Amino acid sequence: MTRKKITLDANEAVAQIAFKLSEVVAIYPITPSSAMGEFADAWAATGTKNLWGTVPSVMEMQSEGGAAGAVHGALQAGSLTTTFTASQGLLLMIPNMYKIAGELTPTVFHVTARTIATHALSIYGDHSDVMATRQTGFALLASSSVQTAHDNALIANAATFDSRVPFMHFFDGFRTSHEVNKFEQLTEDDIRAMISEEKIEEFRGRALNPEHPFIRGTAQNPDVFFQAREACNSFYIACPEKVQAAMDRFAKLTGRQYRLFDYTGPADATEVIVIMGSGAETADETAAFLNAHQGKKYGVLNVRLYRPFSVDAFVKALPATVKTLAVMDRTKESGSIGDPLYLDVVTAISEAIAAGKAPFKQSPRIIGGRYGLSSKEFTPAMVKAVFEEMEKAAPKTHFTVGINDDVTHTSLEYDNHFHIADPKTVRCVFFGLGSDGTVGANKNSIKIIGEDTDNYAQGFFYYDSKKSGSITISHLRFGPKPIRAPYLIGDGDANFVACHQFSFLERIDILKYAAPNAVFLLNSIYGPDEVWDHLPREVQSDIINKHLKFYTIDAYEVAEKTGMGGRLNTIMQTCFFAISGVLPREEAIKQIKKSIQKTYGKRGEAVVEKNYAAVDASLDYLYEVKVPAEVTSTFSRRSPVPAEAPKFVADVLGPMIVYEGDSLPVSAMPVDGTFPSATARWEKRNIGLEVPVWETDLCIQCGKCAFVCPHAVIRTKVYDPKELSGAPATFKAIDAKFKELPGMKYTIQVSPEDCTGCGLCVETCPAKDKTNPSRKAINMAPQVPLRESESVNWDFFIKIPEANLDAVAPTTVKNSQLLEPTFEFSGACSGCGETPYIKLVSQLFGDRAFVANATGCSSIYGANLPTTPWAVNNQGRGPAWSNSLFEDNAEFGLGMRLTIDQQNEFARGILSTMGGELGDELVSSILNADQTTNQGVREQRARVAVLKGKLASSKSPMAKKLLGVADYMVKKSVWIIGGDGWAYDIGYGGLDHVISTGRNVNILVLDTEVYSNTGGQSSKATPRAAVAKFAAKGKGLPKKDLGMIAMTYGYVYVARVAMGSSDQQTLKALLEADAYNGPSLIIAYSHCINHGIDMRKGLEQQKLAVNSGVWPLYRFNPTLAEEGKNPLVIDSKDPSISVKDYAYNETRYRMLTQSDEARSELLMAEAQDDAKRRIDLYKQLAALQQIAPDQN
């Protein structure tokens, strides 16, 4: 069988091998490993077979802990089993890893090495997770590139069966897992040749079997545990040799020779870097460059098998001449003497010298460096700095590289403009919007170049953290030699720079990437003769000074004419090929069309034809711009934040906003991960092409537009008419229609620069023009003409003091919207279905809320830097927000409750003794305050303010103590927020326990029915008949009824809400949950991009979900039971439409009809039945006659 050269990322390259060698695959989504599980599930769904001709059983579990347990069980029962994970997920597997290793069970876990959350979460790559498993007894095999990851996936499997030691095969998260690179694909023959059937039979022979039973997993006492623990030693001693043997067998097969420790460099090297993972490639290439160009004697030792660590192999690999070793760790162990690889190397050298095994008699100098945390770039410039440090007489023994540590001065300086790229390697950088398809096009380009030419090719893609309007940066390299450059194209290093969105030039330094004489391609609505005049000074200057060849195309017009909408992908791709000359034009167009057919063909001919049309039209719009000799522009790039932004926002967050965060020094960072609230308001993203405009003559002041606004950009305010003096000319106001606030004015104001243009407000607006019903009280209009005037209006509006709202109970939708949101302008998807609920919580309870937020979408749009949406009200109060983990959020929130209650009790205890000093009346009024309403809370806050004033002037020690905790006597509301992946799956055990405690916490489940943040994997909330990742054949079982489970406690407040169906019921449920002095669980239907809907119709889908019976609305209020009433009230009517009528508006359901009609019909019939049975059950429960407690 001939081997093919293909171009893929490492996740797919590894999954191919893992799938072929597995019978059971236990999976759970976690970035950046999720794709491996998705591939496995998709292949199994289409009947792809493993090496032995069976389709592996792929099972999604409720957590990585669960996956590890399932792996353990499957192994014990004798199946070849694997799993994929990263980061926190790997930590959850550790207990089972000890067991699996302790039982000498062959398996391979494939891990995309990712940062472990400490002061902050990070989805990016380093070795902090894999290093946390080095003590488990697993062998740790590292890969440094896509090719080695593909190869090592096989080598690890061969070695585990030969050695019986379980393996963790890891490669760098994102940097390797997501890098697209050309590699030689192993054949089934290769795989078969590497795997010993005999060893597999032995493995099966050791499996549990009632036909010849034994027990494994005993409990042992002090008499024998120790000896038994040592009994496995010989297997670990033998393991490295077996790995090397597998590597040697592999080399015979493929010609690629790996060693446990791969040394490259001169035999007489004096400085050697010891390093593991993708950084080794960079170090290796840089050393070779410096040796060749500067006559250095630098070497690099690439650690492949980190555990079991073979001292013999390690020292044998080192040249005898080495004077200094720099051991590079991609992890940090605070408080340790050094990071783990460093410690291992120090120990290994010491032991080898002592045993006389080292090639040198005297220990070389060993220094330890830390690099690349959370995918921080590790570039040739940094490698050069490390080598140069080693050459110093007194190098830093423990250093960092890649940052500026201006606090403890660990960092090395480096020259950011040092590059080693082969001149024949073409380096291209593309800036695009996520939504314009730039990355997809570049991935196709890489495949075309990699697979249809003799060139090697590499692609790596940077994405920002926003879920709407996000910017992507694609880094493409191609050339005649293999590309070993696992780092981004640097400043002044790109031959080709493309900017697919003109507006980026106004705020981002894009041309810093351009090398002298590079090509610059700009998408612009301005023609070749006028574009120059629209460029900022800095851009003009770079074009002139770097002698850039400047091309422009109006891709927007091509897209418009060919029906591509906002998708510029194939248009810009065609221009790239035309200008870059990597292929002759005709050939390039042929290949682009071939890749279009491959990408879109199965979605129907129409899409293919449209893309073809775009390709054919593109080159007619491509022009070279004649560059003037002088800078003529009169304007500069915009500042990332307004001039009036707070200093921290301007100095620290500002650079991050414009992709200059790498330049921030350590001293700029908070030491403990604490960041200020209310920073999203300073990042004006201007991503909405259209924004809502208020029509005062039609408005009925219902507040629904503001209620549903996912981004809190629509605000309502009632205020004294005198505040209108000095109002901007276009500011709108009408007489307020609030009976509690007579004689006031009312305004609905939109923040144009924060609006994403989702249109939910217009969809929900009930007020229509009687003669022209297409005109509503709020309508969308182009943003650009409104931007300036409405921004002025917004600034004016925000500063207007609101009327006294004491008399306005927030029990109606319109009243609730007078409350200031303290969750605003998040980076959630445009039209997000989750954020309106969070925003409402922030309005109702934000000034007294503690928020425990599970990891997931809501923690990412809620707290991913640079700016964050949790805000403060006009009195400086707002939610106190934190995220612990994914799995422990309910417990995390309960902990907050326990503290609040504890401190409240403590404060009340002290206060009750201080009547004499503070006045009995004040003390009594505080202790006996009714805080069941917002009004009551406000009054208590005023009393506590008086108290604190008195305490501040008191000298008594008790007063001092009370002052520190007095705030706890103002009611606090604990909100535990997360998605269904957390509540139904990974966090369910904790959630169940927390509600069982009876403590007063409010749990808000934002139910999107999939793991939204990781791209739509099935959860137990996924309904029957819907397609999701990990349920590629359509989910065959019904959604778990979490609400029903919670109701069985009897003392848990439970509500199921969908604001698109009933906003009033949603509001009522939130208020009742907060008022209920016990645990509350609110399950909120959250439409989502994962449903495959027009997001503007999200609320309509919510309504249809309720009308179809899929999502009945109810409230289960235990206080009703105390009154002798039935606690369950069903708030929605009997179904009026079929489930089909709701479901087939959504791609997640419809795609099954398009791929497997018979199964889709079967599952849909069952889903209809599910809905009916559930509603029947609820109705029966709601009809039960309740017996009052005292009648029992």
Add this chain to the structure above:
Amino acid sequence: MVDLSTTYLGLNLRNPLVASASPLSKHVDSVKRMEDAGVSAVVMYSLFEEEIIHESEELNYHLEQGTESFPEALTYFPDLEYGNLAPEQYLELLRKLKASVGIPVIASLNGSTLGGWEHYAKLMEQAGADALELNLYFVPTDLRLQAQALESGYIDLVKTIRSQIKIPLAVKLGPNFSSLPNFAVNLANAGANGLVLFNRFYQPDLDIETMEVLPNLELSTSSELRLPLRWIAILYSRVKTDFALTSGVHTPEDVVKAVMAGANVAMTASALLHNGTDYARILLRGVSEWMDKYEYDSIGQMRGALSQKNVQDPAAFERVNYMKILNTFNPRLP
């Protein structure tokens, strides 16, 4: 025993009752049930080119929406094979029907581009359709579009399709043509083997509470028979095509009327949807009984008996309602 057999588009049919496009033709099982109940041919539901384009673009839009934007969610759906997308879904059903039933299967097509009409017509022929019905379902709303241009466009279309495929070709029309006879002749000259009269256009309702347009398609009633009846009676034997009457065929008498007006076949969907597929037996038995009672031996004998050409009062088909008073005065009487 009366002879119910007829021919339509050159196809020999065992009786004149043909199932027109409806949800019943979307499943092999229900088509088989219709066959068992006596239906002599089935017209599949129309493949709309606009729908093909829409389905493809919509699927692509939702599969692409939000992708390659956010590092943790580079896609949102698994990568499936969509074998059941139009037109493949349609062609596959056509192939299955041909393999499963013995009665002729007539495919139906509504294109939106000339290329689309040609392309899908050929695919339908290749998939085994016994005949093709061109469903000229188009609601002109463009103020600049002239009637002549519209009609000649249709004629050109029929000519083009005729030249591309070999199977019989029927054209299904709406009733709103200024001079239907002339247009019908032109269609015949362009190569149409049959005319299907008439299409029932979707007629949206208005919700005056919500001020919205409501999509709505009600099942036909017998009263709708009159319009096609009149026009088939007028065109019969003057235009050299076969005729199918569709809309309003609910009773055996309706079928008889259709044939007597000159139709080769009477098509029904509403009656079968409303009463179940077995209702075809009742209709056909009723036709037989009627023929027995009135001593007609064959459909051929009946066909066109009450067409304008053969009827006693040919002018009756030309009058409009307000002229009915003239019925009291017959100028031919002495």
